[in-house]
Amino acid sequence: MDSKGGKIMDATAPIGFIDSGVGGLTVVREALRQLPHENVLFLGDQARLPYGPRPAAQVRAFTWQMVNYLRTQHIKALVIACNTATAAAWHDIQSRLDIPVIGVIVPGARAAVKVSTGGNIGVVATEGTVASGAYDDAIHQQNPALTVSSLAAPKFVSLVESNEYRSALAKQVVATTLAPLAAKHPDTVVMGCTHYPLLRPFIQAALGDDVTLIDPGRETVVELGTVLDYLGLANHADHDGSRHFYTTASPAMFKDIASDWLGLDHLDVHHVDIEHEPDHFVAVAELGASIPQSAATGHEQTVVVASKNPGKVREFVDFFGPRGINVRSLADFDDLPTVDETGTTFLENARLKARGYSEALGLPVIADDSGLMIDALDGAPGVLSARYAGDHNDAANNAKMLANLAGVPTAKRTAHFHTTLVWVDPARPDDDVEVDGEVDGRITVMPAGDNGFGYDPFFYIPEQGKTMAEMSPAEKNRYSHRGNALRALAALMDADPVRFGLPKQAQQPTTQPTTEPQVNEDLEEE
Numbered sequence: 332m333d334s335k336g337g338k339i340m341d342a343t344a345p346i347g348f349i350d351s352g353v354g355g356l357t358v359v360r361e362a363l364r365q366l367p368h369e370n371v372l373f374l375g376d377q378a379r380l381p382y383g384p385r386p387a388a389q390v391r392a393f394t395w396q397m398v399n400y401l402r403t404q405h406i407k408a409l410v411i412a413c414n415t416a417t418a419a420a421w422h423d424i425q426s427r428l429d430i431p432v433i434g435v436i437v438p439g440a441r442a443a444v445k446v447s448t449g450g451n452i453g454v455v456a457t458e459g460t461v462a463s464g465a466y467d468d469a470i471h472q473q474n475p476a477l478t479v480s481s482l483a484a485p486k487f488v489s490l491v492e493s494n495e496y497r498s499a500l501a502k503q504v505v506a507t508t509l510a511p512l513a514a515k516h517p518d519t520v521v522m523g524c525t526h527y528p529l530l531r532p533f534i535q536a537a538l539g540d541d542v543t544l545i546d547p548g549r550e551t552v553v554e555l556g557t558v559l560d561y562l563g564l565a566n567h568a569d570h571d572g573s574r575h576f577y578t579t580a581s582p583a584m585f586k587d588i589a590s591d592w593l594g595l596d597h598l599d600v601h602h603v604d605i606e607h608e609p610d611h612f613v614a615v616a617e618l619g620a621s622i623p624q625s626a627a628t629g630h631e632q633t634v635v636v637a638s639k640n641p642g643k644v645r646e647f648v649d650f651f652g653p654r655g656i657n658v659r660s661l662a663d664f665d666d667l668p669t670v671d672e673t674g675t676t677f678l679e680n681a682r683l684k685a686r687g688y689s690e691a692l693g694l695p696v697i698a699d700d701s702g703l704m705i706d707a708l709d710g711a712p713g714v715l716s717a718r719y720a721g722d723h724n725d726a727a728n729n730a731k732m733l734a735n736l737a738g739v740p741t742a743k744r745t746a747h748f749h750t751t752l753v754w755v756d757p758a759r760p761d762d763d764v765e766v767d768g769e770v771d772g773r774i775t776v777m778p779a780g781d782n783g784f785g786y787d788p789f790f791y792i793p794e795q796g797k798t799m800a801e802m803s804p805a806e807k808n809r810y811s812h813r814g815n816a817l818r819a820l821a822a823l824m825d826a827d828p829v830r831f832g833l834p835k836q837a838q839q840p841t842t843q844p845t846t847e848p849q850v851n852e853d854l855e856e857e
């Protein structure tokens with residue numbers, strides 16, 4: 332079946348469920364009840380539990396590591412069975428994967444709106460979920476007239492994870508914690524953390540029998556079933572599906588709670604280490620899936636983009652895909668050592684990355700080293716652009732840039748973005764291809780635009796009257812440093828396709844450079 336993105340998907344492939352701990356098992360239990368024929372993979376990140384008090388950026392990074400681990404198991408759909416992770420990462424993940432990605436918040440909010448009779452809805456959740464305002468937003472999106480009272484209940488997760496959820500202590504903690512919410516007399520309360528349904532009897536007792544409790548996990552599985560049916564991805568096997576469980580902590584404790592809660596013996600539970608998984612989206616398997624392969628030539632050439640920056644990787648996929656070149660990124664390979672950028676120039680760093688990864692992989696590799704040079708700062712941050720304030724922390728880098736430019740008038744905020752690309756093919760030693768690209772602009776005082784990455788919201792191109800973050804990807808590519816460098820590369824590819832492992836007569840799309848490409852293929856030292 333041809334689902335979203337044109338990728339052929341297998342209905343017998345497993346569904347992945349992720350959670351910070353065992354709480355997500357409440358969603359799995361629903362899945363086993365509602366969708367018994369589905370194969371299930373569950374991953375709980377108990378080693379780094381709880382997620383609730385962590386900053387959203389860290390939750391997002393951890394969630395990506397879980398996602399990237401499960402993607403290696405070829406899941407056909409993903410359920411983020413954790414409210415905190417859904418609040419922090421669902422948007423990002425669902426926009427980047429070409430399988431259905433379902434979070435627990437929207438289904439939970441929808442159910443609450445549906446059943447609420449008095450229009451007074453309570454939400455109990457972790458600090459992170461409450462702080463995100465995700466339930467308020469989702470409920471108000473359905474009906475702005477409803478009243479929503481949210482309460483953080485940080486102690487509930489540990490009660491469940493320590494297997495104390497039936498104890499007298501749990502009963503007392505639940506009653507005390509929920510008292511302020513009970514005083515507001517909600518008619519419907521969302522149990523906004525997948526751990527909480529294990530405490531359901533105590534929660535119900537604390538709030539009173541008249542209150543309708545919503546278990547978002549249950550609603551999520553209803554939605555999952557609908558989506559699978561709609562996409563033709565439901566598993567119609569005539570027997571129960573397989574169930575495999577992974578935890579980042581000890582399988583023993585996990586097994587106790589899981590067997591008890593799921594009512595299953597002999598659970599298959601394994602420890603996994605996901606800390607070395609990429610903590611953001613860099614693999615291009617899915618991105619590449621919607622890109623026409625080399626239909627014109629029937630020729631297969633693969634290049635690995637030696638970048639850990641997902642924004643960059645996307646721009647390379649957009650360039651190489653239509654040229655019929657398969658793109659991979661570092662995330663597509665296990666156990667790759669990291670090549671450090673110890674050089675003092677863009678060229679040195681791009682060479683280090685291209686050669687280092689090409690040697691490790693035995694494949695053609697393209698590396699990019701880029702940076703922003705601001706005239707009023709004597710060319711800073713330059714080669715240190717990624718590490719200007721914090722290590723690859725875009726927000727901190729931008730904040731430092733603005734602080735250093737405080738008081739500098741508009742006319743003096745001129746800047747240049749630079750990219751050096753190096754293509755290394757192990758089949759052609761000593762024949763590296765090196766090209767540059769630049770673009771001139773100005774650093775704004777206020778950010779503008781949501782596209783792009785890094786410094787884009789502040790990099791204003793006067794001729795276009797907008798920042799690079801206000802441009803669509805295609806538009807940015809028309810003017811950007813990387814776009815110009817790629818056009819220089821395209822000119823070389825068209826002139827000598829064999830040098831790039833491409834067939835001679837290949838009909839490559841030719842893109843007109845908007846500025847003169849600067850080719851420095853013969854440049855050996857800077």
Ligand SMILES: O=P(O)(O)OP(=O)(O)OP(=O)(O)OC[C@H]1O[C@@H](n2cnc3c(O)ncnc32)[C@H](O)[C@@H]1O
Nearest residue numbers: 637638639640699700701702716717784785786787
């Ligand atoms: O080394 P890799 O893994 O490729 O990724 P990186 O992000 O570390 O990339 P660089 O070493 O080239 O550092 C470039 C810095 O400049 C930023 N940058 C690069 N290209 C950009 C672009 O097109 N728009 C905005 N910022 C960009 C980027 O976010 C980094 O902070």
Ligand SMILES: [Mg+2]
Nearest residue numbers: 639672700717
């Ligand atoms: Mg770098």
